[in-house]
Amino acid sequence: MFENTLDNYAHSNGLRDMNTFFKVLFAISTMLVSLISTSPVVPLLITFFMSALIIFQAKIPWKFYLKFLAIPFIFGFITFIFMSLFFGIGAHILDLGVFNLAVTEDGFNLGLLLFSRVMGGFTCMAFLALTIPMTELFSELERFRIPQIVTELAMLMYRYIFLFLDEGINMYHAQETRLGYSSYRKSFKSMGMLGSNLFIRTWIKGEQAHLAMESRCYDGSLRTLKAPESIRSIGIGKLALFVSFELILLICVYLTWNLRIV
């Protein structure tokens, strides 16, 4: 199951023991740099650098990683095509010859910029998702003063997503066993039953979980053992490396300010 492997990698990868705050800081600032860049060069650089980090440092199998990247890639690519065909005015650089469609210089540049930003931003996200377990992300969220209700909801949702999936998959197999998906008509009917049943099950499970929590003196607020790692444990060396990396990126952004591919 995809969700499960993602979770497994987050819990055991080459960068698992690195300071979580540092990883979050790194990913988010790099993402911001990728977003402020006005030329596609820096975001693409970031894409390659992040991918290299994920594959060689975090040791995520490249096959899995590419699969992971496929969706945003396809999405970004389609946007790129549409942007270059329908946006911008100015010199045509390629006439398609049908419906008066043509790629304009403006549109092509804009599309490419968008595509590179999507990829740059997404690889930063992938770095977050693949190297930091959700559980540690929650305690970081608290450091960033995200309201407690949000982190509580996120915690509960994270825990129950897996039970929900399990339940759904079990029911799905049970239906398949009794030929519930042998034709289109039956598939629709079975899917509907699966959905409504899952809803009821979720309700019951929720009630049972509430009983169990009440038995442990639950009074409406989830307290957590807070022990976020100190920022000091990052170490001066890594911090300096991080700052200089972001600075170099920013300088690149400045140098390529007006650079256009076409």
Next chain:
Amino acid sequence: MNVLETKNVSYKYPDGTPALRDVNFNASKGEIVALLGPNGAGKSTLFLHFNGILRPSSGQVMVENTPLSYDKKAIRQVRQKVGIVFQNPDDQLFAPTVAEDVAFGPLNMGLHPDEVEKRVAESLKRVGMEGFEKKPPHHLSGGQKKRVAIAGILAMRPEIMVLDEPTSGLDPKGASQILHILHHLHQEGMTIVISTHDVDLVPLYASQVYIISEGHIIKEGTPQIVFGDVETIRNANLRLPRIAHLMEILQKKDDLPFDKPYPLTIGEARRKLLKHLEE
């Protein structure tokens, strides 16, 4: 001394269906009490009365000889004293990591974080789950989840542990690990109440047995007394332990001189057989 007692407890579901009828249940300090009954007999419903989650329609629940009062402060104390381990550990484990889940109860009791951390480490050690602190529950096996659920209750330092079907759905090794934990707790003086329909295990650990059927206690006493009443057992959709059943067949069909009370455990049967062979 009875640490946990119900006096004529009856309970009706909100829609009026009776679930419990005049239940009198006692657990003495330091004993292991088994509540034996078929599915749907009301075992779980009765358990939810023990820590005040459900309120009896009539009758009284007593913890340490004081009747339960249902105001907020008193109920917190009761829930600390009476810890319930639910049948399905997935209902109980809600936190994203093992350590956070075990810490949930003690944190709700308002303990200092240092003390909470100490208790988390200690209770995980007692159930043999140290080293799993940072794992999410969905990466654990069924038996491991169950042990974490027990640790979550132990961390609240209860005086009475109530376990709903602690061995159901576990493989033999997982089940015997749970029984070992319970055995140790028993030696430390913990009062333990277990619901089950696994009749083979009951004579191994329980000193007192209650049989519940259709919301009513139909038999109580030591395992010897309760399993001596074969008819009641069978009427309640239960059976004798396999060993006792074998002895019954040997006596009735093969005319071997194994009289009642039938031995209930392998140990007892062995002694009886050896004695018979010597004669």
